[in-house]
Amino acid sequence: MSGFPIVAREDFSDTTFLLEVHHPVLAKAAKPGQFVIVMTHAKGERIPLTIADFDRSKGTITLVIQAVGKTTREMQANCAAGTELFGLVGPMGEPSHIGEARKVVCVGGGLGVAPIYPQARGFKESGAYVIGVVGFRSRDLVFWEDKFRAVCDEFIICTDDGSAGIKGLVTEGIKQAIETHPDIDEVVAIGPPIMMKACAETTRPHGIRTVVSLNPVMVDGTGMCGGCRVKVGGRMQFACVDGPDFDGHEVDFDDLMNRLRRFAEDEQIALQRWSDSCRQKISVAGADGEA
Amino acid sequence: MAKKKRTIRSIPQERAPMPVQEPQQRIKNFDEVALGFTLEDALVECARCLDCPEPACVAGCPVEIDIPGFIMKVADKDYRGAYDILSEANLLPAICGRVCPQEDQCEGVCPVGDTLEPVAIGRIERWVGDQAIENNWSRRPHIESKGIKVGIVGSGPAGMACAADLAKAGCSVTVYEALHEPGGVLRYGIPEFRLPNETVDAEIANLVNLGVEFECNTLVGRLFTIEQMLDEMGYSAVFIGSGAGAPKFMGIPGETLNGVLSANELLTRCNLMQAGKFPQYDTPLHLGRRIAVIGAGNTAMDAMRVSLRMGADKVFCVYRRSEAECPARLEELHHAQEEGIEFHWLTAPIEILDDGDGNVRAMRCVRMELGEPDESGRRRPIPIEGSEYEFETDMVVYAIGTNPNPILGQTSRLKLNKWGYIETDENLATSMAGVYAGGDIVTGAATVILAMGAGRRAARSIKNYLAIRDSETIYHPQPVGAEGQLFGIDLAERNFARLRLG
Ligand SMILES: Cc1cc2nc3c(=O)[nH]c(=O)nc-3n(C[C@H](O)[C@H](O)[C@H](O)COP(=O)(O)OP(=O)(O)OC[C@H]3O[C@@H](n4cnc5c(N)ncnc54)[C@H](O)[C@@H]3O)c2cc1C
Ligand code: FES
Numbered sequence: 060m061s062g063f064p065i066v067a068r069e070d071f072s073d074t075t076f077l078l079e080v081h082h083p084v085l086a087k088a089a090k091p092g093q094f095v096i097v098m099t100h101a102k103g104e105r106i107p108l109t110i111a112d113f114d115r116s117k118g119t120i121t122l123v124i125q126a127v128g129k130t131t132r133e134m135q136a137n138c139a140a141g142t143e144l145f146g147l148v149g150p151m152g153e154p155s156h157i158g159e160a161r162k163v164v165c166v167g168g169g170l171g172v173a174p175i176y177p178q179a180r181g182f183k184e185s186g187a188y189v190i191g192v193v194g195f196r197s198r199d200l201v202f203w204e205d206k207f208r209a210v211c212d213e214f215i216i217c218t219d220d221g222s223a224g225i226k227g228l229v230t231e232g233i234k235q236a237i238e239t240h241p242d243i244d245e246v247v248a249i250g251p252p253i254m255m256k257a258c259a260e261t262t263r264p265h266g267i268r269t270v271v272s273l274n275p276v277m278v279d280g281t282g283m284c285g286g287c288r289v290k291v292g293g294r295m296q297f298a299c300v301d302g303p304d305f306d307g308h309e310v311d312f313d314d315l316m317n318r319l320r321r322f323a324e325d326e327q328i329a330l331q332r333w334s335d336s337c338r339q340k341i342s343v344a345g346a347d348g349e350a
Numbered sequence: 351m352a353k354k355k356r357t358i359r360s361i362p363q364e365r366a367p368m369p370v371q372e373p374q375q376r377i378k379n380f381d382e383v384a385l386g387f388t389l390e391d392a393l394v395e396c397a398r399c400l401d402c403p404e405p406a407c408v409a410g411c412p413v414e415i416d417i418p419g420f421i422m423k424v425a426d427k428d429y430r431g432a433y434d435i436l437s438e439a440n441l442l443p444a445i446c447g448r449v450c451p452q453e454d455q456c457e458g459v460c461p462v463g464d465t466l467e468p469v470a471i472g473r474i475e476r477w478v479g480d481q482a483i484e485n486n487w488s489r490r491p492h493i494e495s496k497g498i499k500v501g502i503v504g505s506g507p508a509g510m511a512c513a514a515d516l517a518k519a520g521c522s523v524t525v526y527e528a529l530h531e532p533g534g535v536l537r538y539g540i541p542e543f544r545l546p547n548e549t550v551d552a553e554i555a556n557l558v559n560l561g562v563e564f565e566c567n568t569l570v571g572r573l574f575t576i577e578q579m580l581d582e583m584g585y586s587a588v589f590i591g592s593g594a595g596a597p598k599f600m601g602i603p604g605e606t607l608n609g610v611l612s613a614n615e616l617l618t619r620c621n622l623m624q625a626g627k628f629p630q631y632d633t634p635l636h637l638g639r640r641i642a643v644i645g646a647g648n649t650a651m652d653a654m655r656v657s658l659r660m661g662a663d664k665v666f667c668v669y670r671r672s673e674a675e676c677p678a679r680l681e682e683l684h685h686a687q688e689e690g691i692e693f694h695w696l697t698a699p700i701e702i703l704d705d706g707d708g709n710v711r712a713m714r715c716v717r718m719e720l721g722e723p724d725e726s727g728r729r730r731p732i733p734i735e736g737s738e739y740e741f742e743t744d745m746v747v748y749a750i751g752t753n754p755n756p757i758l759g760q761t762s763r764l765k766l767n768k769w770g771y772i773e774t775d776e777n778l779a780t781s782m783a784g785v786y787a788g789g790d791i792v793t794g795a796a797t798v799i800l801a802m803g804a805g806r807r808a809a810r811s812i813k814n815y816l817a818i819r820d821s822e823t824i825y826h827p828q829p830v831g832a833e834g835q836l837f838g839i840d841l842a843e844r845n846f847a848r849l850r851l852g
Contacts, residue, residue, distance in 0.1 A: 284615035317708035325634030
């Protein structure tokens with residue numbers, strides 16, 4: 060299988076955008092909590108992206124991408140409806156366990172806002188009472204509010220500047236939820252490691268089971284390289300096959316954050332080189348235009 | 351024409367030397383190290399074969415290639431005939447000739463080796479395999495389509511071999527591969543200077559030529575299950591050759607520091623993802639300066655020699671046993687030594703030390719001595735008390751073996767053994783009807799030739815299971831004369847099958 064057509068794109072902000080990709084078998088197989096590995100072109104890297112949504116009748120999966128490094132910025136520049144992804148494999152990882160929990164808080168921040176959506180929907184479908192908590196920097200970056208409201212019994216938006224919902228981090232939202240609902244069975248948090256760590260610390264004193272979805276650097280995503288290893292409860296686990304979901308109270312987040320810096324220098328080089336070449340292209344195009 | 355019987359005295363005494371790239375030159379490139387025999391070299395080597403009546407080499411070969419048979423064909427300058435004999439037992443001669451541990455197999459038992467150096471069987475095999483690729487000899491037999499679909503999981507040597515035999519038997523075969531390119535370890539693991547991608551590509555092209563379809567980017571178990579392949583996707587049988595997969599770590603402190611990685615990760619980044627061409631290619635490696643590779647098998651040798659070629663200042667091999675127990679192919683060990691890898695035998699790490707910023711600064715190592723033999727028959731390494739010391743390194747690469755990949759176990763009813771490998775009977779049938787498995791996922795990490803042999807054995811079982819009758823081997827009329835007779839009956843008359851098939 061190769062050449063995976065992008066059928067739609069939507070931009071949420073100057074860094075966050077959505078791609079809808081046609082892959083009917085994958086759309087049929089995908090379950091909340093799973094991810095895919097994407098290669099944008101033959102010389103690209105293999106990057107993991109959480110499946111933010113899937114539509115079995117249309118045969119598509121949805122990826123929400125934050126343009127932060129070279130590969131994701133390149134995707135932002137080049138991926139449009141009508142283009143193709145070079146490689147797309149998945150669904151990978153153990154699906155989230157959507158079980159007996161009757162009352163859950165689904166928390167998403169940053170990169171994690173989109174992937175928390177299928178979980179919230181999954182819990183709703185299983186009959187749970189779902190409280191959604193999502194965090195954004197400010198009001199104009201909010202997306203999918205209607206989608207979330209449709210699957211959440213309560214929905215709390217948190218913004219850094221207070222321009223929408225409550226002012227503060229998602230942990231404020233969690234605290235609020237815990238105050239009003241003493242019977243919460245489970246919290247699911249997806250986002251940057253620092254946020255997931257804070258969520259786990261917020262729930263720890265209450266002894267509420269807290270599931271986080273880890274996002275270490277990956278290569279194959281099939282358990283073959285061990286690049287994705289994380290420390291959980293003092294044991295080493297491969298996030299791509301043993302996870303990506305783990306018990307947030309057991310995860311060594313500092314270790315994860317250190318490992319995410321592993322290629323920081325190289326990423327800088329790649330990004331620099333890429334933006335230089337973009338500038339060149341633009342100036343060449345500009346010169347052509349004048350001629 | 352009666353040939354003069356060769357004796358140990360009459361044959362060329364010296365092995366034909368293998369032309370190689372000089373160490374100082376080759377550590378700067380990824381081109382093949384062993385350049386391959388010329389025709390003259392091959393002929394000299396073939397002249398060293400005693401053509402034993404009961405050839406030990408055949409018994410020593412995991413797939414029982416008729417070794418004297420193909421060697422004599424080369425000696426008679428019937429190169430195509432040599433390939434036909436070779437490829438009857440070995441579908442991937444150009445690959446196996448390069449990567450088999452011949453010293454433990456055919457060459458290890460060659461009687462010439464009792465007095466001289468054994469016949470360089472592997473190098474002759476490689477020469478014939480290369481001729482076949484160059485001259486496009488791979489035969490596309492007449493294939494009668496049986497309209498039966500067989501699915502194969504994994505495109506390593508086990509899957510490739512099984513696919514070839516089933517395609518020849520008229521099955522329509524699809525090979526599913528999780529990565530974006532086919533070949534398994536041959537692609538992502540073994541580096542180009544030992545096995546060029548071109549050679550792997552040529553063998554895959556042969557399979558495509560037989561009608562085999564490759565579907566990459568397909569993670570079986572997750573995209574669809576083995577059960578779905580049988581129940582919904584119309585496959586009558588499935589073969590699993592998914593490899594050993596998951597790299598082992600030691601469980602010592604410091605293993606998640608940046609700068610610690612598995613050999614699989616290092617090799618995949620370099621071979622499959624071309625990290626050597628970063629930033630033209632997007633995948634980085636972030637190589638250290640002083641690289642310590644733990645282990646001394648083929649994977650370790652490959653990781654060390656790749657690190658050297660990527661530009662490391664110094665590369666060390668750290669192994670808890672001694673050189674005598676080193677499990678790598680002899681040739682790789684020699685090449686690594688020539689290239690300036692520093693070997694630290696009888697040494698084991700016990701901790702990896704932090705530079706204060708989450709990177710590797712050094713290892714704490716302990717010296718070992720050899721005690722009584724363990725269950726593997728090798729002498730057990732025992733730490734020497736008080737021998738701990740610091741080993742300066744900024745990158746630690748683990749090449750200490752693998753665990754089974756868990757994905758198919760997580761997603762199917764397949765019965766696994768207590769270590770997590772797929773359980774099979776002697777015909778390679780698994781606990782699920784119609785599902786067969788072979789290669790590293792059954793045996794644990796082994797060799798290319800064993801994986802290939804298992805793929806073929808499974809193909810035979812699948813043909814039995816599907817009630818496909820087809821001839822396994824090309825029919826060779828027996829030589830006439832006393833040898834060709836049994837109780838005075840010409841053996842060629844046996845079965846009345848005088849047809850020449852294939
Ligand atoms: C670095 C290295 C060097 C080696 N050197 C030598 C040597 O010199 N000589 C020698 O004889 N042997 C060598 N070996 C061992 C040899 O390569 C293996 O024994 C052999 O490749 C095993 O073949 P296989 O077909 O069982 O599996 P593999 O070659 O491992 O292939 C399995 C394939 O299946 C794919 N796969 C796994 N799970 C799934 C799934 N769920 N869905 C789809 N696809 C899947 C994998 O991506 C992989 O491509 C070496 C191994 C390594 C790692
Ligand atoms: S990404 Fe390679 S093992 Fe998980």
